[in-house]
Amino acid sequence: MADELKRRLVHSSGAGLVALYLLAAYLDLGLTWERFGVLMTVLAVGTIALEFVRLNVGLDLWIYEKLTRDYEQDQFAGYGYYMVSMTIVVLLFPEEIALPAMLMLAIGDPISGAVSDNTLRRVKSTKVLVTMFVVSAIIAAPFLYETPLAVLAAALGATIADGVKVQIGDFIVDDNLTIPIYAGVLAWVVLEFVPV
Template sequence: MADELKRRLVHASGSGLVALYLLANAFDLGLSWTRFRILMVVLALGTIFLEFTRLHLELEWWVYQRLYETLTREYEQEQFAGYGYYMLSMTVVVCLFQSAIALPAMLMLSLGDPVSGTVSDDTLKRVKGPKVLGTMFIVSAIIATPFLYETPLAVVAAALGAALADGVTVQVGDYIVDDNLTIPIYAGVLAWLVVTFV
């Protein structure tokens, strides 16, 4: 239980990236959207490097091993971990979309996913229950509103994308697609479609 709480807190800490961008803009510190994109690519590449060293170089540093044992789930010990998908999906939406779409999509992953996790029973289901789906949708809509208030339908679309990604398990062969990868991407794509074509 304590490790799960730590994982959720680390999950939520990704909101700091959004806060960094917003504060830098508010105080005119020169962090343009292009520079933020570069920063996210660097962070994603760093994450891939860490996962490569963990999985293939078998480093035995005590701190390194202890950190991974605490912050990764048992099934992630021998495969690419959820935090890697987390950074990759955030980077994808930042590189593909404008800030008004990418930033709330990032927050839906960093804040919405842990909140919906608190009402979930943590069992693997093809489709999660209405309580989990509804929680994720409402939290995501609240997150999206300050960014997309001029296009209410985009708020609904983004929240729907996040809720579907969080609540519907996608399996490709024997592989279950991590929702850390899909939440921002589904939310971003659906919001973009509405903003662009509706």
């Protein structure tokens, strides 16, 4: 239980990346959206390299024991998918879509996990789905307030990614990869194709 709490706290720390960008923009420190994309790419490549070393060379740090789950011991860990998905949305979408999508992963996912009963099921319980949707909509609202339908679409995308398990053969797609991407894609579709 203590390790799970630590994982959730580390998960939430990704919100610091969004805070860094917003603070730098507010203080006019020169961290443009393009430069933020470069920073995210460097972080994602570094994460992939760490995972490569861990899995193929044998990087045995105490932090991996505390912050990775048992099934991640011999496969690409969730934190890698986390950094990759956050980077993808920053590179593909404008900040008003990407930033809330990142926060839905950093904040929404740990909150939905806290209300989950942790049973393995294809679709999570109604309580978890509603929690993820409400939290995600609250997160998206300050960024997409001019288009309420985009707020709902982003929240729906995050909820589907968090709440519906996707399995391809024996591989279960990690929601750390899908939450920001689903949220970003659905918000983008509404902004691009749905008349206001």
